[in-house]
Amino acid sequence: MATNKNSDKNNKLPKRFNPYWIYALLLLFIITTFFFNPTSTAKEISWLQFEQNILKEQDVEKIVILNKEIAEIYIKQEKLEDDEDQSISKNIITGETRPQYYIQIGAVESFENKLENAQQHYTSEEKIEIKYESSLNWLDTFLWILPFALILVFWLLIIKRMGAGGVGGKMFNFGKSTAKLSNIDKKSKVTFQDVAGLKEAKIEMMEILDFLKNPENYTKLGAKIPKGILLVGPPGTGKTLLARAIAGEARVPFFSMSGSEFVEMFVGVGASRVRDLFKQAKEKAPSIVFIDEIDAVGRSRDKINAFQSNDERENTLNQLLAELDGFGTNTGVIVLAATNRADILDKALLRAGRFDRHIYLELPTKEERIEIFNVHLKPIKKEDNVDVALLASLTPGFSGADIANICNEAALIAARKKKKKVDQEDFNQARDRIVGGLERKSKIISAKEKEIVAHHEAGHAVASWYLKHVEALVKVSIIPRGKSLGAAWYLPEERQIVTKSQFMDQMCAALGGRAAEEIIFHEISSGALDDLEKVTKQAYNMVAYFGLDEEVGPISFYDSTGLYDRILGKPYSENLGKLIDTEVQNLITTQYKRVKEILTTHKNELQELAQLLLVKEVADKDDLEKILGKRKENNMLFKTSKLKVT
Known part of the structure; x- marks a missing residue:
């Protein structure tokens, strides 16, 4: 019991001075002065x-x-x-x-x-x-001093509001680190159980945590603790979430801050904060330091970026390199960093001995998306008909953050409909809402424009139905969503490589909408802008990046370092540039002729599907099979082809 009392005494906050005593003393002084006068x-x-x-x-x-x-x-x-x-x-x-x-x-x-x-x-x-x-005369003296006292009190309040806390407070500590410290005794709400997928990354993280907890198991074999771990991946793949899980599992002091917090308007603040951060981390070793968005201070210092140089940022980077290099004894301090722009980081920051390990987090696969859905569906009241595997199949290329957004959007849709539980239809609408945008049924479209949109989307549907390497069609809609007037929804295969024939069929199906307009109305519109943009980029990728063109040959001008984007001019000669443009044009016109032949052959089916869209606005898989017949399907995923508004 005595221990508890002592702990209670230690935990009591110090009593703060009550400013109302000042007001009481001033009032007493005025009253006394009045009576003594x-x-x-x-x-x-x-x-x-x-x-x-x-x-x-x-x-x-x-x-x-x-x-x-x-x-x-x-x-x-x-x-x-x-x-x-x-x-x-x-x-x-x-x-x-x-x-x-x-x-x-x-x-x-x-x-x-x-x-x-x-x-x-x-x-x-x-x-x-x-x-x-x-x-x-105390009253006259008081009235003479009062204006100066009010000015002093005013400035003290201003300094306090700025976070100064008085003279010598935080205002003069801008060189100190702003890192947030997670205490050992504080239980974190995020653990590795909340991180779905990322199996390889979690294995490496668990190894680091085991090193911190039991260093003797490694040091007796001569192993050294890694100094830095760099988490690289697209936005939303779970880099920050993984770091938060490490904070929950490590049971060691965990310092976290953003890279942008190092840079201030004062010269030398960034380097000072880096020194102070590592000083605090070494005092509490073993410990973990997490720097989110490290590219804010770790950008490359090459000649190409010389005109964008920032001396303050470079000084901060140099100090960070010095701390990581071991000029100080950083035993027991591990630095975690996260970025989605690893290509622009300085090479000195990425070399061995500083950030020893690079962990790449990619977009989740179907199995990983199932795990992520199961994590985000725990707090949601859902019906028994919700098929998690189907939801994972319909969300290829979605990150963990996108999946969390779908679950939240489905719950919002169900709440808007006054439902007690979220069902499968709510999740489908949430997916359509995120991919295609919000339905705009109130958008006014003339009868002629609606007819063009219907034949445009029917052209995509018929062309893709008869092309071997195009993904299965799920539904066709002419309901406006976002900036699009209509869309064809597909279930694309989840594959890592794409062959030349697959590229050809995808380009051919994308040009089906424009070809249908020309066949039916004998003129074309601006509605195919989105399709033409995709086809043109895809053709240039085939010719200039993937080396799939016979005339240009197996040559690739793809630059993973991003240097070509920062220089004026192109990395190839003018003659080769003309050849690339010619081959791209031939490639696109060939596929356009091909899709026109397909749609001309199946013109009756094209018109029948367009009329169905004009009546129902949406044609699902059953409607497509009634008109176009059965089509062989593969294990497929999800994407859309949109008719873009211009």
């Missing part, structure tokens, strides 16, 4: 009134000349008992009699002469006692 209740009179009404009646007991400015007149005691002077009282604090009247005098000599002449005139045998006193 002898002339505060005295009545001011002129010399003529004093001479004729008081001095003539011989009522004066004494006169006190205060600070050579005021003559305080005290009336005799027996005169104070008259009815006229009953209101005159004593000071309630000191008990002394107050002066009853006072006169503002110009000069002491003049007042004395007047008084002496008056006394002789009224033949008074008793001379009036005159005293000279000097005292400080």
Whole structure:
């Protein structure tokens, strides 16, 4: 019990000074000054009134000349008992009699002469006692000091609001690290159980954690603790989530901050914060330091970026390199960093001995997406008909953050419909909402435009139905979504490589909408902008990057370092550039002719599907099979072809 009492005493927060005491003291000072001021209740009179009404009646007991400015007149005691002077009282604090009247005098000599002449005139045998006193007028002094005090209080409040906490506070500590420290005793809400997928990354992280907890198992074999671990991957793949899970599992001090927090407007602040961060980490070793978005300070310092140089950022990077290089004894300190722009990081930062390990986090596979869905579906009340495997199949290329967004959007849709549980249809609508945008049924489209849109989407559907290497078609819609007027929804295969024939069929299906407009209406519109953009980029990738063109040959101008994007000009000659443009044009026109032949052959089916879309606005798989017949399907995933608004 004694231990608990001691711990309670230690845990008590120190008592803070109450500012209301200052206000109370000021009020007390004003009241005291008022009562101590002898002339505060005295009545001011002129010399003529004093001479004729008081001095003539011989009522004066004494006169006190205060600070050579005021003559305080005290009336005799027996005169104070008259009815006229009953209101005159004593000071309630000191008990002394107050002066009853006072006169503002110009000069002491003049007042004395007047008084002496008056006394002789009224033949008074008793001379009036005159005293000279000097005292400080506290009220005037207070009123003089008050403006300066208010200015001082105002600036102290401003400094406090800025986070200064007074002179010598945080305002003068801008060179200190702003890293957030997770205490060992504080249980983190995120653990490795909350991180679905990323099996290889979790294995490496568990090895690092085991090194921190049991270093003797490794050091006895001569192994050294890794200094830095770099997490690289597209946005939303779980880099920060993995770091938070490490904080929950490590049970060691965990410092976390963003790369942008190192750079401030003051010169030298970034390097100072790096030093202070590693100083704190070494004092609490073994510990983990996590720097999110390290590319904010770790950008490359090559000549190409010379015109974008930032001395403050480079000084911060140099200090970080020095800390990682081992000029200080960083034993037991592991640095984690996350970025989705590893190509722009400085080479000195990535070399062995600094960031020893690079962990690449890729977009999740179908099996990993099932695990991610199961994690995010735990807090959601869902119906039994929700098929997690189907949801994973319909979300290829989705990151963990995208899947979390789908689950949340489905719950919002169900709540909007006043449902008690979320069903499969809500998840399908959430997927369509995220991929294609919000439905805009209120968008006004003329009958002619709607007819063009219907034949455009029917062209995509018919062309893809009869092409071998195009993914299975799920549904066709002419309901406007986002910036698109219609869309064809596919289930693409989840594959790692794409063959030349697959590229050809995809380009051919993408041009089906424009070809259908030309066949049916004998003219073309601007609605195929999105399709043409995709086809053109795909053709250039085939010719200039993947080396799939026979005329250009097996040559690739793809640059994984990103240097070509930062220089003026192209990495190939003018003649080769003309050849690439020619081959791209031939490739696209060949596929356009091919899709026109397919749609001309199946023109009746094209028109029938378009009429169905005009009536129902949406054609699902069953409707497509009734018109186009059965089609062989593979293990497929999900994408869309949109008719873009221009």
